[in-house]
Amino acid sequence: MPVLRSIRERFERERPLEGVTVAACLHVTAETANLVRALRAGGAEVALAAANPLSTQDDVADALREEAEVHGHRGEDVDAYVAGIKALAESAPQIALDDGGDLIAATHRKLTGGIEETTTGLVRLRAMELGCPVLAVNEALAERAFNDRYGTGQSTLDGIVRATNVLLAGRTLVVIGYGWTGRGVALRARGAGASVIVCEVDPLRALEARMEGFEVMPALEAAERGDIFVTVTGARGVLRGEHFARMKDGAVLANAGHFDVEIDLDELRAAATGGVREVLPLVEQHDLGDGRRLHLLASGRVVNLAAAQGHPAEVMDLSFALQALATEHLVREGAALAPGVNAVPPELDRQVAALKLAALGVQIDALTDEQRAYLSSWAPPS
């Protein structure tokens, strides 16, 4: 995680979090441990509780206990989770890092600021009258444009290939939803030799897909053409009975959206009058009873996590780097921010991007003084 490491090194020198207490309700993993260490390098006291008992890596938790207050063990029950949140609140933090909104909900009246990294958490927090500013890190451009597009784009196809061993070249792949992740899936599928069809309800996005050279059409029409379908819309019931009824024998169905509601599993099972059987790990064959069989991957759950290794490590690096910078930003500027959910300032995106370029060994230009003056004047040339 070279980007987070470079932030940690700067934090060690500058100590921007000196005297600050940070409470974090996050997945307790090796990556989180790196974040904790970066915050501590900046001078913070850190208290950590597990956002999800299933993801807790106990060895990591134990190692971290030497440096921070850590609550939670793998497989603990809901009461222990609640106790963890409560303990964090009692640490009287200025800053709360959250995954789901519970910690911020419990502490917002006394915080300088909060940071929330899930869409679900933001929905909840936006419905509240918050007593402090909360930065929506998962809506930052560095997250969306890079992690969703390039990270999830690659890992979604990786998941499909691992599950099926399909050769993408020569196949027709249908991407439903042309947001950042959909763009990434479409780009990578074309790059792998597939012929790509995009389905999208927003005309601006649909037009962009078309101008990028993809075919664009309604999903019902695409249903007849596709060999592989990837849903990534955020909506539910995107592929339904009427779509299954038109698909070709052997079609593969995968979901890259957050929840497993994009492919209508009830209607798929109802259509499978010939039965359902697992033909490969993570591949369920649905026999439509008329000679056609559809292959559902990972039970409709998000295929890059279920069938591949999820995000490449460097994607996590950008995410955690953004959290570290957001923490610093709240310490410095939190008092000036309006209570409620705030966008991450573009300047933080730019800092993360600059550090990432350095990690890739890429150098770029700076404006000359004369250019800066010219651009800020914006007068037409004499």
Next chain:
Amino acid sequence: MPVLRSIRERFERERPLEGVTVAACLHVTAETANLVRALRAGGAEVALAAANPLSTQDDVADALREEAEVHGHRGEDVDAYVAGIKALAESAPQIALDDGGDLIAATHRKLTGGIEETTTGLVRLRAMELGCPVLAVNEALAERAFNDRYGTGQSTLDGIVRATNVLLAGRTLVVIGYGWTGRGVALRARGAGASVIVCEVDPLRALEARMEGFEVMPALEAAERGDIFVTVTGARGVLRGEHFARMKDGAVLANAGHFDVEIDLDELRAAATGGVREVLPLVEQHDLGDGRRLHLLASGRVVNLAAAQGHPAEVMDLSFALQALATEHLVREGAALAPGVNAVPPELDRQVAALKLAALGVQIDALTDEQRAYLSSWAPPS
């Protein structure tokens, strides 16, 4: 211009501009005539003056006189231009369509709203205390993401090929500036078989270029590698003496930015100790006196206009369609908008995109009611 035509047909049915007077200071061309007719189809009275005496097509102006008040002749002098503006102001318009800001500056206190289509005009208007809302149509997404990226992207390379007859495959093309137009130039150059290097001062844009697979480096380094250079930054002095000093024999220099200040022409001439001569129309060879020769296209003016046909017609179609919809929007909602420069509402971008898709014969899905409900609730799935 199928998009503008479909708006005109709707305007004929709905008459949204009934009783409104629109004053327009625009280039008097066949495309503008189509805009005037669409506005009149919507019920407007239109008064038109020429924004630039050099671009006026007298036959178009004469034909339009049967339908609208038209001021201006090809080649008229500045006094006539000023008189035209004055005449428009006297028509007591509610809406002003402007190209440069003079008309709006003269009328803003009495307008419902204005529409400005140039960056230069917006700079001037933003420096004023405006008495009405002004929509910045050239900053709309449909303009930037489509016209700049796809339209100027294609026509810039078209201009370079027409001027030089170079085979792009196998060449190294350096794009300096990775805004919308730079993205388009880089994309098309790669699509033509060139190896593309991007130079950019903004780390977010630079990182995006890198993640798209382009090489990214400082311009001084790229100077040694490129066969063809395209500047598209908006800044001045982007290619200077220090760059020329490192370039290879035969390098081609083209500018795709608005003004002819991106390639430093003084420093180029100073470097040409061996003399300057026109070797082909629009190609000036600068002999550096040491065996190396640099080829400047179109005297550093914007190469797609100078050496090719400028924007493809359908690009103009989107621009004028946006102006027609912006006019309608101001009539309907202008009273509710804050005085000053306003962004074009995304809904207008979406309308233009939807009409463009229809013109391309592309159909898309709509959300089902259930999906709409799900998305607006944004609750996690039960």
Next chain:
Amino acid sequence: MPVLRSIRERFERERPLEGVTVAACLHVTAETANLVRALRAGGAEVALAAANPLSTQDDVADALREEAEVHGHRGEDVDAYVAGIKALAESAPQIALDDGGDLIAATHRKLTGGIEETTTGLVRLRAMELGCPVLAVNEALAERAFNDRYGTGQSTLDGIVRATNVLLAGRTLVVIGYGWTGRGVALRARGAGASVIVCEVDPLRALEARMEGFEVMPALEAAERGDIFVTVTGARGVLRGEHFARMKDGAVLANAGHFDVEIDLDELRAAATGGVREVLPLVEQHDLGDGRRLHLLASGRVVNLAAAQGHPAEVMDLSFALQALATEHLVREGAALAPGVNAVPPELDRQVAALKLAALGVQIDALTDEQRAYLSSWAPPS
């Protein structure tokens, strides 16, 4: 023409054509003059006659007269052409460079060898019992894989854009014929943002197109989908009445094949019950009488020559370089070659490629001695 120049420089040093007379029946242009000078630099006496009176550049012919025997003036009649061939024959050449086969047909019994650069000429020569070896330069890999694919690929789209000013992004372009040129057109069209459909009768080529991610389908089906059609098959009647009957309003028809028979012009005119008119230079609108109009470019003649500048100069450079090397090869090895049409030895392709890489400033590795030994043994590793 840097590749031909580097050959000329070597010829000056090595004089491989010392004492050889070369007769050439070629287009008398500036490029041909460069070839003549390269041959003379190698020691040859050269006699030149114009292959086509329409293409003769009289100033070039006059300049060449100081160095070589030159027959032909722009616009001369057939008798003068025949006299030119006769004069060349009387120069008693060892080597004949031909464009169409007439010169070789007249001299083959006394030649060391001939070089033919047109398909038409080769057809004629293959039907004869030749008295000497003839090298088929237009079938060499450097010609097909580079000139046809990259050169004609770029210039075909260039011709279409110049004639129509169409924005390729977002359009569906149908390429009929997936030989080298078709591959080039398809590649460049995709690179310009078009959605590309390939039609092809050979299953190997069709499968390759599909594996490259293009849609592949019969031309009748593609007729309904395309916005732009490019024929490049070598066959006749590729687009016929049945195709025109299914096309969309506004479809553009262009031919990139050698002869103007690929689009059936008789059937197109017959279908145009609403009349035919030129709407732009080189664009004939055929009104099908039912609201649909088809746009034929350049009267169905090869569109890159008719509507753009034909091959980029560097493409001619490769062609003439190959002719110079083929001449040298015939002088050295002609006696050992079988009479009849022979393929250009791959070694000459490789020499041209190596010189072209040098001209592009690209360096490559050589095998180490150990690697060469390993590869020639081809034994599995111990």
Next chain:
Amino acid sequence: MPVLRSIRERFERERPLEGVTVAACLHVTAETANLVRALRAGGAEVALAAANPLSTQDDVADALREEAEVHGHRGEDVDAYVAGIKALAESAPQIALDDGGDLIAATHRKLTGGIEETTTGLVRLRAMELGCPVLAVNEALAERAFNDRYGTGQSTLDGIVRATNVLLAGRTLVVIGYGWTGRGVALRARGAGASVIVCEVDPLRALEARMEGFEVMPALEAAERGDIFVTVTGARGVLRGEHFARMKDGAVLANAGHFDVEIDLDELRAAATGGVREVLPLVEQHDLGDGRRLHLLASGRVVNLAAAQGHPAEVMDLSFALQALATEHLVREGAALAPGVNAVPPELDRQVAALKLAALGVQIDALTDEQRAYLSSWAPPS
């Protein structure tokens, strides 16, 4: 395996192998069982021995024993292998299918024809004076252009991503060797967002890589630029000490060539003065002792087999389909073929391609009678 299945169905109807005995020395796997069944469907008697005791799937062998004579068990010794070959020879086959050349070497004097599927086997057979024709199926276009390019291209990157979880976008990937597989790796790497550098010793291939937009340079220069290196040359010692000495910290080394000799493992170990340790399964970190660490994948063995699932199933389908058609061809035409190694007739490639298109659901055109006549006449149009 739909292509092989369609051949089997035709064989059942046509019985082209009636009364023929086929001996096959192949890997005994499920795919081979499908080939055996196709041959039997055509009327052949089949005797099978295991080409490699490590790859034998005993359950497959047992199932096949009901239909064919099968020799070999997983893990058998060399004597058993020799006995298997001997038993096959005693079955007095007309046709021998071989993997390595031993079976053909033992039987060629009595065969109608043989089929060899490995490069190693062909080297041995070419060094012999063969008594029958042998078809080189692994040199067929369907093998090289499709399996090597698309199959190995995809699976090589798949192997690298599975081993390292690297995000390819933004990385510089160096492909050494631009044969069919190298082309595939380069194409897919670019499609995944990597910046691709090609190293190649053959100037024609190098020029093609350059014209495709890749950077081309000597490997020593590329050594300083790459994040990931893929060797695929067929040569040995392609990456050596001098290359390792210039590489960046963190560089990944993978081999996609047949043998593990392309990366010089001795020199790599010698360079690793800081030690070697496995940091992930299949990833060996070589510490160069100066802060730089190189990561060798799969001990330099072919990375798509070692770290991913090897060829996608449909690639095997094409290979075995070609073997079935080659068997039929030898039965029909073997007597007319010259003894020695013969190329697979292009007609078989075309048949495989046509069946593959059908399996993909792709239809193509056929020439009309008039077109066929025109093309065979090859006269210029009147």
